[in-house]
Amino acid sequence: MTSKNKSSLANTLKLSSAIIISLAFLQGCTDGGPNNSPVNELPDNGGGNNYSGPPPATDDVQRFQTHFWNNVLDKCGNCHNEGGQSPTFARQDDVNLAYAEANTVADLNSPVDSRLVAKVGGGHNCWLSSNQACADTMTSYISNWAGDTASATTEIVLTDPPTLSDPGATKTFPDDPALFQSTVYPLLEQYCAGCHADSASTPISPFFASSDINTAYSAAKSKINLDTPADSRFVVRLRSEFHNCWDDCTSDSNEMEAAIQSFSDSIQVEELDAEAVHSKALTLLDGIPASSGGRYEADAIATWQFKAGSGSTAFDTSGVEPALELTLNGEFNWVGGWGINLNGGSARGSTANSSKLHDLIKATNEYTIEGWIAPANVTQEGPARIVTYSGGSNTRNFTLGQTLYNYNFLNRSTNSDANGQPALSTADADERLQATLQHIVVTYDPVNGRRIYVNGEYTGDVDGVEPGTLNDWNDTYVLVLGAETDNNDKWSGVIKFLSIHNRALNQEQITQNFEAGVGERFYLLFNVSEVIDPNDTDPGVNDAYIVFEVAQWDSYSYLFNAPFFISLDDSYTPNNIPLIGMSIGINGKEATVGQAYRNIDMALDSANYNADSGQPVSTLGTVIALEKGSSSDEFFLTFEQLADQTNVRIEAEPLPLPTPPDANPVSPDIGVRTFEEIYATLSQITGVSMNNANVRNVYLTVKQQLPTKEDIESFLSSHQMGITQMAIEYCSALMDDTSLRSSTFPSFDFNGTVGSAYDSAGRDALIDPLLSRVMGTGLATQPVTADVKTELNALIDRLTSCAGSCEAGRTVKVAKATCAAAAGSAITLVQ
Incomplete structure (x- = not known):
């Protein structure tokens, strides 16, 4: 392969991300202390540690003092002070001199590339239990100091991968857990089930010692190295970390290694077909990091990126002190x-x-909650608390929650109650919330009130509450994710990122953060030079790659996205190169599922190629199953045709479809209305708006006991009770609205006594319009009108038996009951 001058020829893609850095080292110092720095709300000319030296000479020094210097004094000041180790960026005699020293180790244009970040990320004087959290926090200190100086968009330089190797023979985990069960599992079951089993008194994830062998096998795979059993996490934990040894750690680790070796020896090696047309192979860590840079976070006051990967602490890496660390408990992983x-x-x-x-939100009277979340399902209610800053079930400052397909936003202001009610919710019909990864943003400000954005788009749901101030907020409340402070109203799902800002982000900023994405991502450059030019006749082809953006999507899979072709030689242009039927390979074989690119039939040519950005191959993304883990899984690409080389795939004949089972001969022809249909139907019957406050509150209370399926065989008695409560509330709203009831029942005397109002003519004046709305007229199938009237008249007889001794207002009460009996009956329910 030809070499090239990367500074002049490397193609750069201006993407919202951070480039992998070359670490440079500072002079060492190991002293430091815990982080107890005070909150820094605004530049204050004071400084930490009772500073009495010369004041900041410029606005930038002032920002340095407030956002960086104050925060590192207790972490670095024991060594990097005046007269101490160079650089003296934590000196306390003169903040201006400290500023000059800090500029030698901080990159204000790209804070993540700062040498300070590299040092603490490598473990140097890290004040937290996670080196990554220290690096992220130091990045935030520098970013907050830089302010608008830091570039929102950094360059990613595509460079040759460190190694170029062909896909190797490798071992993969068999689908059947039987071999695992007979080799490794007995040790796990005997010695680890006290903690790492879902049935343990205090269960600790992962559950590789579960009594369910499939659960145990799935959890154990990432802890086993089939190629080098001694490097398996199970062995390392015993041998080097002395974790839970049951006898002698050395002999125990040897026993575990032998069990894994036995497991590995019984697995057949996967070898790629010799005829395959393939790229070079890469692991995820051979890629170029494409972390979620390019975000707008100038006003972030608390940020959790959940990078620790272990332990029970989620670190706040916003750089705004005090750090709001979150303690994880209960069922989590x-x-x-x-x-x-x-x-x-x-x-x-x-x-x-x-x-x-x-303190920081009341100072601005506005804020934003921003997260990347994946709800576990669309059946959660309460609302289930995704994020809440509250004092209990009925008092809060704010809550972002879930009710079925809806996001709910509660905010306490001078125009709401102490519970942040009434809530702003996304419209039922829109079904904005889905059980998939979503970017959710809620904002509040005194002009626009509350707003909700999903995947970068404003939902259009208008806040019905007049904006107020946040003066009634309580500073004794607690921030909780996944539950209320009393551990009720639990929410299930994945949170991949969360940030709270003390400003309301605008549409442009929200779009920017949505497009920046989330999670740990890499650009994998699959070299195809030898396929395109096997005889090495064209030097420009030596740097030819198909590039994917790849992320570990979750604990079980990878996301491959938007491949493109590019050469790192700026002088090269492809000339009508066929590219047909591309597949993704993993560990010596093509992946069995997720092959989204096999229908590609295109040519790499000069008309569609750009020297800076290459040529798009596909806009699709796909998910590939994780096998060994992100540090061990080896990826490559195969092709049916690339350039002149071909290996046409012959698909196996599909198995014949089995004979379908007999249909249920007694399947009912009728069904029932579901919860949202009942809610809307009762509104049409009564003329009362679905947004009526009392009706809405009852609906949110009983929604979970209304039918969710149209199958009549799933109908329960509890469903009927929920329908009855809804009907009563709708009918009460109808009868209490004098204008609405007069237009609906123009001939009925609501002010008369029960004796006069419910004579024969009065009953018809109430019942006939009611049945016209409930039942309709002239339908092919409907209850017999006379039978329904008989039932309603019998109800009226019982409710008016008090005769002359009836209390005041009895006439309206009987009308409500009659309306509820008709509207809440099977007439409304069955369809």
């Missing part, structure tokens, strides 16, 4: 590619550190 999965668990901050949200 870390998600590969960054994130936490809450399934009955929660993440909680302390009252003291949560108070920074109160």
Whole structure:
């Protein structure tokens, strides 16, 4: 392969992301202390540690003092002070001199590339239990200092991968867990089930010692290295970390290694077909990091990126002190590619550190909650608490929640109650919330009130509450993810990113953050030079690649997205090169599912090629199953044809479809209306708006006990009770609205006594218009009108038996009951 001058020839893609950095090292120092820095709301000329030196000479020094210097004094000041180790960026005699020193180790244009970030990320004087969290926090300190100086868009330089190798023979986990069950599992079951089993008294994820062998096998795969059993996490934990040894750690680790070796020895090696047309192979870590840079975060006051991957702490890496660390408890697990999965668990901050949200948001009277989340399902209600800053089930400052397909946003202001009610919710018919990864943003400001954005788009749901101030917020409340503070109203799902800003982001900023994406991503450059030019006759082809953006999507899969072709030689242009039937390979074989690119039939040519950005191959993305783990899985590409080389795939004949089972001969011809249909139907019957406050509150309360399926065989008695409550509330709203009831029942005397109002003519004046609305007229199938009237008249007889002793207002009460009996009956329910 020809070499090239990367500074002049490397193609750069201006993408919202951060480039992998070459680490440069500072002089070492190992002293430091815990982070107890005060909240820095605004530049204050004071400085930390009772600073009494010369004031900041410029506005930039002032920003340096407020956002960086104050925060690193207790972390780096024991060494990097005046008279201490160079660089003296934490000196306390003169903040201007500290500023000059800090500029030698901080990159204000690209904070993530700063040498300070590299050092703490490598473990140098990290003040947290996670080196990654220290690196992210240091990046935020520098970003906050840089302000508008930091480039929102950084360049990604595509360079040759470190190695160029053909796909190798490799072992993969068999689908059947039987071999695992007979080799490794007995040790796990015997010695690890006390913690790593879902049935343990205090279950700890992952559950590789579960009594369910499929669950155990799935959880154990990422801890086993089939190619080098000694490197398996199970072995390392015993041999080097002395974790839960049951006898002697050395002998125990040897026993575990032998079990894994036995498991590995019984697995057949996967070898790629010799006729395959393939690219060179890469692991995920051979790629160029494409972290989620390019975000707007100038006003972020708390940020959680969930990069730790282990432990029980989610670190706030916003750089705004005090750091609002969250303690994870209950049923949770870390998600590969960054994130936490809450399934009955929660993440909680302390009252003291949560108070920074109160202080910094009240100062601006506006805020934003921004997250990348994936709800576990669309059946959660309560609303289930995704993020809440509250004091209990009935008091809060704010809550972002879920009710079925809806996002709910509660905010306490001077125009709401203490519970943040009434809530702003996305419209039922829009079904904005889906059980997939979504970018959700909610904003509040005193001009626009509350707004909701999903995947970068404003939902259009208008806040019915007049905007007020946040003066009534309480600073003793606690921030919780996944549950209410009393552990009720739990929410299940994955949170991959969360940030709280003390400004309301505008549409442009929200779009920018949505497009920046989330999670740990890489650009994988699959070299195809030898396929296109096997005889090495064209030097420009030596740097030819098909590039994917690849992310570990979750703990079980990878996302491959939007491939494009490019040469790192700016002088090269493709000339009508056929590209047909591309597939993704993993560990010596083509992946069995997720092959979204096999229908590609195109040519790489000069008309569609750009020297800077290459030529798009596809706009599609696909998911490939994880096998060994992100550090071990080896990827490559295969082709039916690329240039002059071909290996046409012959698909196997599909198995014949089995004989379908007999249809249920007694399947009912009728069904029932579902919850949202009942809600809308009762509104049409009564003329009462679905947004009536009392009706809406009852609906949200009983919705979970209304039918969710149209199958009549799934109907329960509890469903009928929910329908009855809805009908009563709708009919009460109808009868209490004098204008609406007069137009609906123009001939009925609502002011008369029960004796006069419910004579024969009066009953017809009430019942006939009611049945016209409930039943309709002239339908092919409907109840017999006379039978329904008989039932309603019998009800009226019982309710008016008090005769002359009836209390005041009895006439309207009987009308409500008659309306509810008709509207809440099978007439409304059955369809």
